[in-house]
Amino acid sequence: MLWRLWVFLLLHLAGGLVGWSSARSRGALAGVIAASVCWFIIDGFRGERVLRWLRGGAQAEPPRMNGMWGEAADRMRRALRTRQIQVEDSQTRLREFLAAIQASPNGVVLLDAQGRIEWCNETAADHFGFDMRRDMLQLVGNLVRDPVFTAYHSSNDYASEAVMIGPRSTSSRPVRLAVRLHPYGEGRKLLLSRDVTAVEQAETMRRDFVANVSHEIRTPLTVLAGFVETLQSLPLNEDDRMRYLGLMAQQSHRMQTLVNDLLTLSRLEGSPQPGTGDWTPLATLLTQCEQEGRSLSALLSPDLPHALLFSPSPPLELAGTPSELLSAMSNLLSNAIRYTPPGGLIEAGWRMLGDGRVEFSVKDSGPGIAPEHIPRLTERFYRVDRSRSRETGGTGLGLAIVKHVVQRHGGELHIESQLGSGSLFAIIFPAMRVRDIQAA
Numbered sequence: 503m504l505w506r507l508w509v510f511l512l513l514h515l516a517g518g519l520v521g522w523s524s525a526r527s528r529g530a531l532a533g534v535i536a537a538s539v540c541w542f543i544i545d546g547f548r549g550e551r552v553l554r555w556l557r558g559g560a561q562a563e564p565p566r567m568n569g570m571w572g573e574a575a576d577r578m579r580r581a582l583r584t585r586q587i588q589v590e591d592s593q594t595r596l597r598e599f600l601a602a603i604q605a606s607p608n609g610v611v612l613l614d615a616q617g618r619i620e621w622c623n624e625t626a627a628d629h630f631g632f633d634m635r636r637d638m639l640q641l642v643g644n645l646v647r648d649p650v651f652t653a654y655h656s657s658n659d660y661a662s663e664a665v666m667i668g669p670r671s672t673s674s675r676p677v678r679l680a681v682r683l684h685p686y687g688e689g690r691k692l693l694l695s696r697d698v699t700a701v702e703q704a705e706t707m708r709r710d711f712v713a714n715v716s717h718e719i720r721t722p723l724t725v726l727a728g729f730v731e732t733l734q735s736l737p738l739n740e741d742d743r744m745r746y747l748g749l750m751a752q753q754s755h756r757m758q759t760l761v762n763d764l765l766t767l768s769r770l771e772g773s774p775q776p777g778t779g780d781w782t783p784l785a786t787l788l789t790q791c792e793q794e795g796r797s798l799s800a801l802l803s804p805d806l807p808h809a810l811l812f813s814p815s816p817p818l819e820l821a822g823t824p825s826e827l828l829s830a831m832s833n834l835l836s837n838a839i840r841y842t843p844p845g846g847l848i849e850a851g852w853r854m855l856g857d858g859r860v861e862f863s864v865k866d867s868g869p870g871i872a873p874e875h876i877p878r879l880t881e882r883f884y885r886v887d888r889s890r891s892r893e894t895g896g897t898g899l900g901l902a903i904v905k906h907v908v909q910r911h912g913g914e915l916h917i918e919s920q921l922g923s924g925s926l927f928a929i930i931f932p933a934m935r936v937r938d939i940q941a942a
């Protein structure tokens with residue numbers, strides 16, 4: 503500022519001296535006026551350069567000049583640069599923040615004070631069926647029409663979450679969403695959504711499972727308690743007593759089988775996948791399974807046993823847990839024996855498939871299964887023929903065990919059946935679990 507004052511005074515002094523030298527006092531006055539005009543024009547021009555640079559968005563280099571205008575331009579350039587770095591920094595942070603919300607497995611929707619969608623992540627768009635471009639700034643209440651959500655949204659009580667049906671839910675693929683609103687800022691809301699379909703299904707399955715187990719155990723237990731009471735209260739002859747004890751043994755055996763199957767299932771679920779270090783010849787597995795099958799057939803139909811045909815096993819070994827493999831094979835064979843009427847034909851055996859896999863199949867000439875039941879047979883406690891299952895000591899868990907064993911060994915279970923034409927159950931194991939016996 504002092505420098506500027508000096509220049510101003512010197513310019514006027516110079517103008518005055520030049521004027522004085524040519525026309526004394528009138529010349530000095532004209533010289534001072536001319537100096538003022540010059541000062542005004544030069545200063546205005548320098549200020550105009552700075553203003554033009556600012557009007558252009560200060561994108562280009564600032565005009566190079568000395569003095570007050572030069573310093574002003576330089577300071578503005580530095581202030582703008584600092585601001586630009588701050589803006590870029592906060593934009594990067596915002597992008598990272600939005601990317602983090604985008605990666606969230608939960609749906610996130612930002613609503614303004616009017617309830618309009620300001621932003622949402624892809625999960626929320628998928629949950630609510632939003633179009634990320636078209637639906638921005640639309641009222642959320644107009645887009646999410648589920649009555650549960652509408653009531654929750656307008657209730658102003660967001661202490662707990664609400665569970666609504668997802669807009670893309672169908673009867674074959676139900677979708678349940680847990681939603682929760684969190685007010686923030688001035689009237690704004692954060693809408694969070696979670697897909698709870700699997701959790702709810704697991705909870706339903708758990709409840710069904712507990713109910714089924716209780717029911718399965720309660721039935722024999724009630725019978726058993728009834729017999730105990732009878733034995734305690736009635737004077738029975740030896741024959742009746744023996745008959746009642748026999749029936750009691752049957753019921754306790756039924757409970758024992760159920761508990762054993764439940765333990766097998768929980769072991770299968772809780773233990774690590776079988777490795778490929780334990781090899782068992784297919785023939786060994788088949789021999790044990792055959793022995794169990796023949797005794798069961800003799801027990802169930804002593805007068806007219808089934809025709810049990812076992813084909814010779816290929817000279818191969820299978821990697822896995824032998825007890826599990828045997829349990830899967832025995833379950834299939836015992837089902838065939840239990841559901842096929844006395845004297846019926848049952849064929850079982852191993853064979854190698856063209857692609858190196860091996861298949862154990864059991865084919866029976868029993869009653870067959872209607873197609874609508876087939877996809878559900880491996881569900882726990884699912885039975886087509888309830889009374890036949892119970893009569894023959896079935897727990898409703900056999901095929902669930904088979905499915906688990908096969909899955910744990912990387913294999914597949916195939917079921918082919920037609921009502922009245924018998925059934926074919928086959929379990930197939932991958933080639934990596936099969937080797938020649940000679941190679942052992």
Ligand code: ADP
Pocket residue numbers: 833837838841842866868869870871879880884885886887888891892895896897898899900901902925
């Ligand atoms: P269960 O202990 O009742 O036999 P499973 O899980 O082994 O239970 O089988 C489920 C149901 O599938 C059985 O209750 C039965 O109705 C049907 N099923 C299984 N195997 C056969 C078969 N070979 N022939 C006809 N029905 C069968």
